[in-house]
Amino acid sequence: xxxxxxxxxxLTVVSAAGxxxxxxxxxxxLCLAVTFGGLALLYLKLGAQFVGFAQVxxxxxxxxxxxxxxxxxxxxxxxxxxxxxxxxxxxxxxVAGAVFVTLAMCVQGSFVTGNRIPAxxxxxxxAIGTAxxxxxxLPLEVIALLLTAALIGAVIIAQxxxxxxx
Amino acid sequence: xxxxxIIKGMAVTAKNFVGSxxxxxxxxxxxxxxxxxxxxxxxRQFPFLVFDGDNPMAGLRCVACQICEKECxxxxxxxxxxxxxxxxxxxxxxxxxxIFDIDVxxxxxxxxxxxxxxxxxxxxxxxxxxxxxxxxxxxxxxxEQLAKSVLHHRKIHxxxxxxxxxxxxEERRKAEEKAKAxxxxxxxxxxxxxxxxxxx
Amino acid sequence: xxxxxxxxxxAAPGFDQLFVTLKALLVxxxxxxxxxxxxIVLSISAIIAVFGLLFAITTVVERKGLGRIQxxxxxxxxxxxxxxxxxxxxxNGFGQWLADGIxxxxxxxxxxxxxxxxxxxxxxxxxxxxxxxxxxxxxxxxNMTPIELDAGLLFFFAVGAGTELSVFMAGWSSRNKYSLLxxxxxxxxxxxxxxxxxxxxxTAVMLVGTLSLNxxxxxxxxxxxxxxxxWHVFTPWGFAGFILFLIAATAESNRSPFDIPEGESEIxxxxxxxxxxxxxxxxxxxxxxxxxxxSGLAITLFLGGWTAPxxxxxxxxxxxxxxxxxxxxIALFIWLRGTLPRVRMDQLMNxxxxxxxxxALINLVNVAVWHYTGGGMVSWVxxxxxxxxxxLLLGRTLFAGQKLxxxxxxxxx
Amino acid sequence: xxxLNGYLLLSALLFAIGLAGALTRRNAIxxxxxxxxxxxAANLNFIAFWRYGPNPEALTGVMFAxxxxxxxxxxxxxxxxxxxxxxxxxxxxxxxxxxxxxx
Numbered sequence: 001x002x003x004x005x006x007x008x009x010x011l012t013v014v015s016a017a018g019x020x021x022x023x024x025x026x027x028x029x030l031c032l033a034v035t036f037g038g039l040a041l042l043y044l045k046l047g048a049q050f051v052g053f054a055q056v057x058x059x060x061x062x063x064x065x066x067x068x069x070x071x072x073x074x075x076x077x078x079x080x081x082x083x084x085x086x087x088x089x090x091x092x093x094x095v096a097g098a099v100f101v102t103l104a105m106c107v108q109g110s111f112v113t114g115n116r117i118p119a120x121x122x123x124x125x126x127a128i129g130t131a132x133x134x135x136x137x138l139p140l141e142v143i144a145l146l147l148t149a150a151l152i153g154a155v156i157i158a159q160x161x162x163x164x165x166x
Numbered sequence: 167x168x169x170x171x172i173i174k175g176m177a178v179t180a181k182n183f184v185g186s187x188x189x190x191x192x193x194x195x196x197x198x199x200x201x202x203x204x205x206x207x208x209x210r211q212f213p214f215l216v217f218d219g220d221n222p223m224a225g226l227r228c229v230a231c232q233i234c235e236k237e238c239x240x241x242x243x244x245x246x247x248x249x250x251x252x253x254x255x256x257x258x259x260x261x262x263x264x265i266f267d268i269d270v271x272x273x274x275x276x277x278x279x280x281x282x283x284x285x286x287x288x289x290x291x292x293x294x295x296x297x298x299x300x301x302x303x304x305x306x307x308x309x310e311q312l313a314k315s316v317l318h319h320r321k322i323h324x325x326x327x328x329x330x331x332x333x334x335x336e337e338r339r340k341a342e343e344k345a346k347a348x349x350x351x352x353x354x355x356x357x358x359x360x361x362x363x364x365x366x
Numbered sequence: 367x368x369x370x371x372x373x374x375x376x377a378a379p380g381f382d383q384l385f386v387t388l389k390a391l392l393v394x395x396x397x398x399x400x401x402x403x404x405x406i407v408l409s410i411s412a413i414i415a416v417f418g419l420l421f422a423i424t425t426v427v428e429r430k431g432l433g434r435i436q437x438x439x440x441x442x443x444x445x446x447x448x449x450x451x452x453x454x455x456x457x458n459g460f461g462q463w464l465a466d467g468i469x470x471x472x473x474x475x476x477x478x479x480x481x482x483x484x485x486x487x488x489x490x491x492x493x494x495x496x497x498x499x500x501x502x503x504x505x506x507x508x509n510m511t512p513i514e515l516d517a518g519l520l521f522f523f524a525v526g527a528g529t530e531l532s533v534f535m536a537g538w539s540s541r542n543k544y545s546l547l548x549x550x551x552x553x554x555x556x557x558x559x560x561x562x563x564x565x566x567x568x569t570a571v572m573l574v575g576t577l578s579l580n581x582x583x584x585x586x587x588x589x590x591x592x593x594x595x596x597w598h599v600f601t602p603w604g605f606a607g608f609i610l611f612l613i614a615a616t617a618e619s620n621r622s623p624f625d626i627p628e629g630e631s632e633i634x635x636x637x638x639x640x641x642x643x644x645x646x647x648x649x650x651x652x653x654x655x656x657x658x659x660x661s662g663l664a665i666t667l668f669l670g671g672w673t674a675p676x677x678x679x680x681x682x683x684x685x686x687x688x689x690x691x692x693x694x695x696i697a698l699f700i701w702l703r704g705t706l707p708r709v710r711m712d713q714l715m716n717x718x719x720x721x722x723x724x725x726a727l728i729n730l731v732n733v734a735v736w737h738y739t740g741g742g743m744v745s746w747v748x749x750x751x752x753x754x755x756x757x758l759l760l761g762r763t764l765f766a767g768q769k770l771x772x773x774x775x776x777x778x779x
Numbered sequence: 780x781x782x783l784n785g786y787l788l789l790s791a792l793l794f795a796i797g798l799a800g801a802l803t804r805r806n807a808i809x810x811x812x813x814x815x816x817x818x819x820a821a822n823l824n825f826i827a828f829w830r831y832g833p834n835p836e837a838l839t840g841v842m843f844a845x846x847x848x849x850x851x852x853x854x855x856x857x858x859x860x861x862x863x864x865x866x867x868x869x870x871x872x873x874x875x876x877x878x879x880x881x882x
Contacts, residue, residue, distance in 0.1 A: 005782070009789045016793050019812055020800030026538055030485065032812050033531055035793075039819050040524075042786070043844075046830045049517050051844045053524040055822075058848050061527025061560075063815065063855045065553060068534055070808055070859040072550070074866040087875070092802025100795030107787040123838055125517045125577045128845075131838050139842075143849045150853035154860035168721075168761025172706065179435045179705045186434045195438050 005045065012038030025071045033064040050128050207323060210290035212270045213279055215312045218255055222313040227287035229254065230263040234279035234288055242272035243279065254285075255338065257345075266309035270296060286330050292322050382683040385412075386509050409512040413501045420692075421654045422463035428700045430459065435704035470647035478541055478640050485539035489532050490645045493652035496528035500659040505580045507672045507685030518579040519571060522663060523564055526618075529656065530556050533627075533637050536649070540640035548636025551711065552627030555617055558718040559624075563614035565726035569607040569733045570598050570667040579663075583671030593677050597670035601741070602749040603732040606757075608668040610726050612698075615660035617714070620653060621699055623706035624714060631708075661695040662688075669695075721760050728756050786827035794820035807862045807872045811855065818851045 015038060018031035036059035043052035132140050186192050196203055217225035230247040246265040254260045279288050291314070298304030320327040389408050396404045426441060433440025442459035477486055503518040505511040515521050530553055537549020571577060574585045588595040598604030617624040628636040638649045665671055669691050672684035709717070732752045739745035794817050801813030822844045829840020862872060869877050 005785060009785070013789070013792055013796070016796045016816055019816065020796055020804070020809065025806065025808060027485075028809060028812060030531070030535065032815070035816065036819065039823060042789075042823060043826050046786070046826050048826050048830070048841055048844070049515070050520065051822075051826060051841055051848070053517055053520040054845060054848055056524035057520065057527050058852050059815075059819075061524070061530060062557075063852060065530055065534065065557065066855055066859055067808060067812065068538075069553070070862055072538075072546075073863055074808070074872050089803035093799050095802060096795045096799030099798055100791055103791035103794065104788055107784055107791060123835070123841060125520075126575070128838060128841060131842060132845075136842050136846075139846055143846055147849060147853050150857050154856040157857065157860040157864050167758065168764065175705045176701060179701065182437055183431070183434045183701075183704075186437050186439075192437045193439055197439070197442075 005042075008038050008041045008045065012042070026068065029064060029067045029071060032067065033060050036060050036064065048123070050123070050125055205292040205322065207325065209292045209322075210275060210277060211294045212273050212275060212291055212296070212307075213268060213277075213288050213312075214291040214293075214314045214318075215266060215309060216287055216289055216316050216319055217313050218316050222310070222315070224252070226262055226309070226313060227254070227285050228263050228266060229260040229285055229287070230266075231261075231284070233282050233284070237278050237282045239276060239278065240272045240274050242269040243267070244269075255334065257341065263309060266312060267306055268312060269306050271301065271305040286334070289319050289323070382508060382685075384683070385507070385685065409502070413498065413512065417501065417655060417658055418651075420658060421651055422467070423460075424654060424696055425466065425650075426460055426462045427696075428703075429462070431697070431700045432704045435701075467647070471644055473643035475643040475645060476640075480541045481640065482539040482541070485535045486640075487645075489536035489539060490641065490648040490652065492532035492535065493529055494648055494655065496525040496532075497652050497655040497659055499525045501655075501662070503579055504659070504662040505583050505666060505671050506662075506688050507683065510672070510685060511580045514580055515578065517577045519567060519577045519582075519663075522579075522659070523560075523567075526560075526656075526659075529652070532652075536641070537637035540637070542640050544633040544635075545637045545639045548627045548633050548639070551633075552620060552637060554711075555620075555624065555627060555714060555718075558715060559614045559617035559722070562610055562718065562722035562726040563618055565723070565730060566607045566610040566614060567663070567667055569603055569729055572730065572733045573598070573737060579666050579671075583666055583673060586670040587673040588677040588680070595670050595673050595675050595677070597668065597673070597675065599668045599670075601736060602746060602753055603729055603736050604668055606725070606729050606732070606753045608664065610722060610729065611664050611668065614722060615657075615664060616699065616702065617718070619657040619660050621657060622703040623709050625708060626711055626714060657696070657699065658692065661692055661699070664695060665691045716764065721764055724760060725753070725756060729753060783827055783831040786823060790820045790823040790827070793817075793823070805873045805875055807865065807874050807877075808859075810874060811858045811862065814858070815851060815855060818847060818854075822847050 012035055015031045015034035019028045019035055022028045022031060036055060040052045040055040040060075043049075043055055182192070216227050217223075218227065219225035230245055232245050232247070235241075235243045235245045244265065244267040245263050248262045248264040251259040251261055275290070277290055280290055296305065316327070320331075389405070389412075392408060393401050393405050430440035430442075440459065441462045444459060444461040444465045445457040477483060500522050502512045503515050503521050511518075533552045533556070534549050537545045537547075537552070540546075570582055574582045576582065586596050586598060594600070599608045620627050626632075628638075633639075638646060641649055665688065670687075672688040674680040674682060674687055732749050735752060736745050736749050739748060797813040797816030797820060799813075800816070801810045804810060804813070825840040825843045825847070827840075829835055829838070829844075832840065865877055866872050871877070
């Protein structure tokens with residue numbers, strides 16, 4: 001447990017909490033971007049360079065921007081002040097707390113996590129590419145299909161109302 | 167074909183770029199403090215007082231009639247008439263302005279003072295570099311600053327000044343003739359007076 | 367690059383490796399423990415100094431160049447202070463950047479009362495930091511890549527994504543409708559043009575088979591026995607890719623003719639309308655750094671990076687080649703800015719999605735065809751046709767239904 | 780506490796935060812953000828287990844993370860499109876008030 005991990009982890013957790021519980025939705029989305037950045041740093045620290053950069057490219061560069069666009073399009077940038085939380089928020093908070101306690105107890109009590117030594121090998125981009133094109137070619141194609149479907153689906157969903165209104 | 171226009175446009179700009187170095191005539195910019203465009207004859211900024219001869223204060227054409235002061239729309243002229251009189255260019259004794267101030271920060275360059283002046287004593291100047299560190303006192307011009315030689319006016323408005331000059335020469339000639347005629351008449355009268363005793 | 371490589375290069379000093387040797391010498395002067403730190407600090411300060419100066423010079427050169435294009439002399443007054451004697455006292459206006467810098471430094475920093483102060487403050491910083499990070503993977507010369515990353519290109523695009531967020535932050539936090547409009551325009555434009563940008567960059571990656579920028583440059587160097595270098599721009603797909611990349615890079619760095627996010631005549635200055643003083647200067651700096659980074663990447667991917675175009679010219683140091691090409695590209699951008707009028711928003715989007723994207727996709731196929739046909743005369747013809755015919759067809763459909771006759775004026779003429 | 784435990788606990792905490800946000804907030808966009816956070820927490824687990832696992836050469840964890848990122852992007856796009864469509868229809872993004880099946 002070194003200092004760098006502690007700093008990044010603290011940054012990530014604090015910004016994640018901000019993303020969930022800040023009043024202004026734009027602040028939430030910006031905090032979310034920081035969380036994604038922190039996670040990318042954690043990936044880099046774990047030696048997964050490709051995943052870390054892909055995380056920044058996809059999440060900070062696309063998903064965070066998409067969420068910001070959605071916030072502005074639905075004009076929910078400023079909450080009206082009341083009713084921030086749902087009626088039975090204590091139930092949700094209790095469930096989340098219970099989940100965390102359970103997970104933490106599992107992690108601490110598990111024999112699997114005992115004293116592992118980090119593996120040395122850094123995966124080169126070439127190895128990832130080869131794996132994508134050999135072992136994982138079927139998932140890759142499925143993902144391609146899924147992304148295409150999602151693209152078309154998103155366009156249709158967002159446009160639907162307009163067409164019927166005509 | 168797509169992109170053709172871009173290439174044509176870039177050729178044009180490249181021609182201008184190279185041309186501006188090879189042919190200084192292309193540069194339309196006038197680098198102001200060093201280079202200046204000579205002012206157009208009808209250019210006008212703020213009024214000044216015209217004087218004849220070498221002595222600015224003695225040669226002022228202004229007779230302190232105060233028409234311009236009354237006509238000035240923003241009321242930027244202040245005149246105080248003198249107590250004594252001094253002769254004008256025709257030799258007729260006239261008042262002169264003891265104080266003649268123009269606040270150029272108020273003046274709107276309308277030229278009405280010039281148009282109403284019966285004595286061609288106030289004219290529009292082309293001087294525009296009037297910036298000063300004192301925005302109240304520095305822009306209130308007194309008659310010493312306002313007085314400028316008729317030669318200056320001839321330089322900036324040659325056509326107009328030539329007209330005025332001709333008129334004034336005519337005036338002077340008439341005045342002289344009149345003076346001469348008066349003198350003659352006087353002389354005749356004197357001669358008559360002298361002759362009367364001879365006759366009588 | 368690690369210190370062992372530096373010491374290896376000490377053995378072969380020369381003009382080409384001047385800076386590498388110098389850095390190795392400087393680093394070796396420090397105790398062993400802090401050597402990596404010193405190496406990093408040296409790289410960072412070199413990048414900031416060199417590109418800061420380049421930014422300063424570019425602002426003046428751009429204004430002078432634009433002036434000459436419009437038959438004006440441009441700024442030619444400001445020289446060095448206290449040197450107003452002799453013919454060089456004006457430096458022909460090349461002291462302008464210093465005056466501008468001092469002016470922006472000492473100007474009042476105004477923050478709108480209803481602005482989101484924290485985000486308003488963070489926005490310029492989050493623009494400059496990612497852009498500076500992007501420089502760290504560019505190969506400026508032989509052995510002169512600050513950080514040799516296996517996924518250098520991915521890193522470049524990943525940090526580039528951060529700038530989009532900062533544009534939004536600036537536009538939203540200012541509480542000004544024009545700044546928000548500018549930010550939304552900028553975001554839409556950046557997201558749309560990022561796709562052709564990455565797709566056209568991928569062509570080089572596909573052929574070379576690596577994401578490491580230094581390896582891409584090495585692959586373009588002239589092989590022993592060749593007189594012409596293997597620059598990607600010398601091939602049909604590479605030429606098309608270079609043009610597509612250049613257009614997308616222009617849009618990505620908000621340069622004219624794609625400067626509608628700033629659109630002075632419509633939305634005043636876009637997302638940085640509410641910035642003044644030093645924060646504005648940082649935005650300005652960030653824009654230009656982005657331009658330099660994009661130009662550097664274009665050079666690396668298509669113009670052979672630090673390699674010489676003709677083999678016998680390789681006696682000229684590699685870093686000189688890189689910066690020479692950088693200057694040439696900057697000049698090209700200035701030239702374009704002086705030539706083309708600003709496009710409309712719908713034209714911009716149409717161009718991105720109906721022209722750039724299909725062509726970039728076709729170009730990817732083109733590279734594969736080039737690779738499998740071997741790069742001979744046949745592949746030249748085939749590849750030119752593969753990219754040329756869609757270009758003509760798409761160019762025609764883009765203008766279908768538009769009358770582009772000579773312009774008529776109702777009152778003038 | 781060893782390093783893997785640290786990552787796993789962090790991941791659990793992030794998951795819990797995301798879950799809490801998704802369950803307690805009213806705004807649909809925040810719910811979506813919570814879901815994204817949970818997905819990211821899972822990704823962190825994948826990478827951590829890959830790094831500290833028995834054979835990292837197999838790249839299984841990395842592959843999982845890559846595919847998960849792609850799916851999350853698709854999910855975000857569709858989810859936000861849905862939210863925008865809902866907003867057009869109900870003029871609200873409050874999940875508590877979107878309670879009619881019939882349009």
